[in-house]
Amino acid sequence: MAERESGVGPRGVLHPEQGASRFTVTTAPPGPALAPYVEYHWIVRWDVTGQPPYESRVLSHPNVHLVFEPAGPLLYGVIRGVYTRRLVDAGQVHGVRFLPGGFRVFAPGPVQELTDQVLPAARFFGEEADALCPRVLACPETDAMVALVEGFLAERLPAEPDPSPALGRGYPHAAQVAAVVREMTSDHTLVRVEQVAERFELSVRTLQRLFAEYVGVSPKAVLRRARLHEAAQRADHGSVDWAALAADLGYSDQAHLTRDFTAVVGVSPSRYARGER
Known part of the structure; x- marks a missing residue:
């Protein structure tokens, strides 16, 4: 296994x-x-x-x-x-x-x-x-x-596959929420919550409520984290053109990527790439 x-x-x-x-x-x-x-x-x-x-x-x-x-x-x-x-x-x-x-x-x-x-x-x-x-x-x-x-x-799985009554009928269950997150974290053209909502034919408000109920963080936070994962992985695998990567990931500029990365990881992307912790 x-x-x-x-x-x-x-x-x-x-x-x-x-x-x-x-x-x-x-x-x-x-x-x-x-x-x-x-x-x-x-x-x-x-x-x-x-x-x-x-x-x-x-x-x-x-x-x-x-x-x-x-x-x-x-x-x-x-x-x-x-x-x-x-x-x-x-x-x-x-x-x-x-x-x-x-x-x-x-x-x-x-x-x-x-x-x-x-x-x-x-x-x-x-x-x-x-x-x-x-x-x-x-x-x-x-x-x-x-x-x-x-x-x-x-042995502890409930008989009811989706116990949440908060969103009423017709809303996606957990498996569908997982599919939304999978798309958000794999498709780097999705950089705004509005794009995600449009793709899955949901309102932004509904998407936010779904994520609070099922995921635990906001759609915006998921998109942000996916971009930082990609930036860290690129840095782990060799030299990076940070300006080009910032554009690829939907940042307004390299400075925006640097601020975002530093705020979460604790060091700038260039220092991280040098192995600094």
Whole structure:
């Protein structure tokens, strides 16, 4: 079942080449029962024994994560800044990356209420999540870890696939919201919320309400983050013509890209490209 093992990790991991010798990331697809809600499982394994602690930094995506870690299972809402994880000694964690909108079936209210929050998973899945955590982390093989977590989540899927009454009849369900986000993050010609609304035949207001209910951040924030992911990935892969990239990504000019990137990542694009943190 394991899909990929890499020393660099998925898109969004900052300075992946610096972490390549310190940790690996394995991803695995969900089974059929969870495929409408889960994008993939991810397992990070690290070993910095005898070395200084390493801080892995991630420019987060518009996804909710359930993470089984040594201190206990946690639920991470969408993180709007850069998420930093300090790696010490050796260990592993198992994460479930829900599709944008996919966690809504498990949430007691709008996903927006979870944004920038890190909460005990037991609030959403009961004390059984705490009991499951050591069993998951004791598994030496990825497939066994995934099977335990898949079974746990599948048993807790609600009978009603979309519990939100807030938007009334006729509005897209979680799978359709995920499709909107997928288009927004893959098509770099979409640079304004109005373009997205027009493509999916929705009003801007409806799109904003959908994202508050299902995704956790605004459509504008999703578009902005997709552009920053692209800028960071280009910088990770060699020399960049920043003025040309700014134009490609729909920025008014290079200065606009620089301000946006610096505000979120903490260093300018040129300093990031030089490996500065």
